[in-house]
Structure formats: C-alpha cells, structure tokens
Amino acid sequence: MSSIPEFAELIADCRRSAVHLEMRDVYFSNPRLEAWQNGQGVDWDDRASWWRPYHQSIADAVARGVTVRRARIVSEPVTDYIRWEHYQTRANLEAGELVRWLPRHQAVDLLLPTNDYWVFDDRKVRVHHFSGDGHWAGKELVSDPHLVGIRQAAFEQVWERAIPHDEYEVK
Secondary structure, three states: OOOOOOHHHHHHHOOOEEEEEEOOOOOOOOHHHHHHHOOOOOOOOOHHHHOOHHHHHHHHHHHOOOEEEEEEEEOOOOOHHHHHHHHHHHHHHHHOOEEEEEEHHHOOOOOOOOOEEEEEOOOEEEEEEEOOOOOEEEEEEEOOHHHHHHHHHHHHHHHHHOEEHHHOOOO
16 A cells, blocks of 8 residues: 555646656557557547546646646657657647657766656655566655755756657657
C-alpha cells in the first residue's frame, strides 16, 4: 500500500508549474500502442475515443494557470515506442502541455538524474521507477529542497536545448 499521492492528486494541488522529464526509449506495451503498430490511427475528430482522465487533469491545471511542460530525451534512430509517442503527443498538446524532444547525443554533456520524474511547483518530485524492459516498478515522492532543485535544474537544461514538438522529426 503506497502513501504516495497519485498523479491526479498532485496535479490538482499544483498552482504554478509542473514539469515532466522522460528519458527511456521503451516503456511497457499497451493496447493503444499495439493498435497503432497494427496500422490503426487515432480518430482525432472523435475526442471521446482518445481523451483520458489524465488529459482532463492536465487541461484543468492549465485552466487554473499552471504551465505544464514535458521533455523527452530520445535515442536516434528512435524506437517504435518513441515513434508512437511522437504520433500520440497531439493528445498532450490538446490538453495544454508544452512538449519538446532532445536527441540523446545532444545531452551528452548534461548531468541528469537516472529516473523519469515530475516536479510540481518546485516543491515535490514524483520519481518513476521502471524495470529494464520498461514495465512500471514503482514511484517515490521527494520533497527535500536540494533534491527537488537538482531535478528542476536538470529539466531546465534539457528544455533549453530541446526541440519543440512541431519541429522535431522522428528519425
């Protein structure tokens, strides 16, 4: 039993900013990825078919004035998973997220934390743990100001050199 708040609770409590750094090339498979791999695209005109509670949580936060940014560090050529993520990022954008991509070879001089994470209002970090094959392995909440600051600073370095979603071409 985890006492760590779920994402929806953390974003609902957020007032200024939420940032998400993703650094893996493969995450766990899911039915939407598998459908895309089988040639099924998203019907973007049918919002009910792709809009999820996650998107609503982001949209609600953005409506409150929260800036939500996501940066992804990716290897090139990209994996099929990243190719799919790039395709479906339209849903994140529709919810109000700002998304950028940084090719891994352009991050070689950055000192980065080892895990994906979210930072909420520069005060809480939700660290995500994954197994080697990309399956969810757990989460932890960090509120130590020094550790939060390290992650916020790492995100900002990535964000500064990352490519806006609409300009990044998957290779």
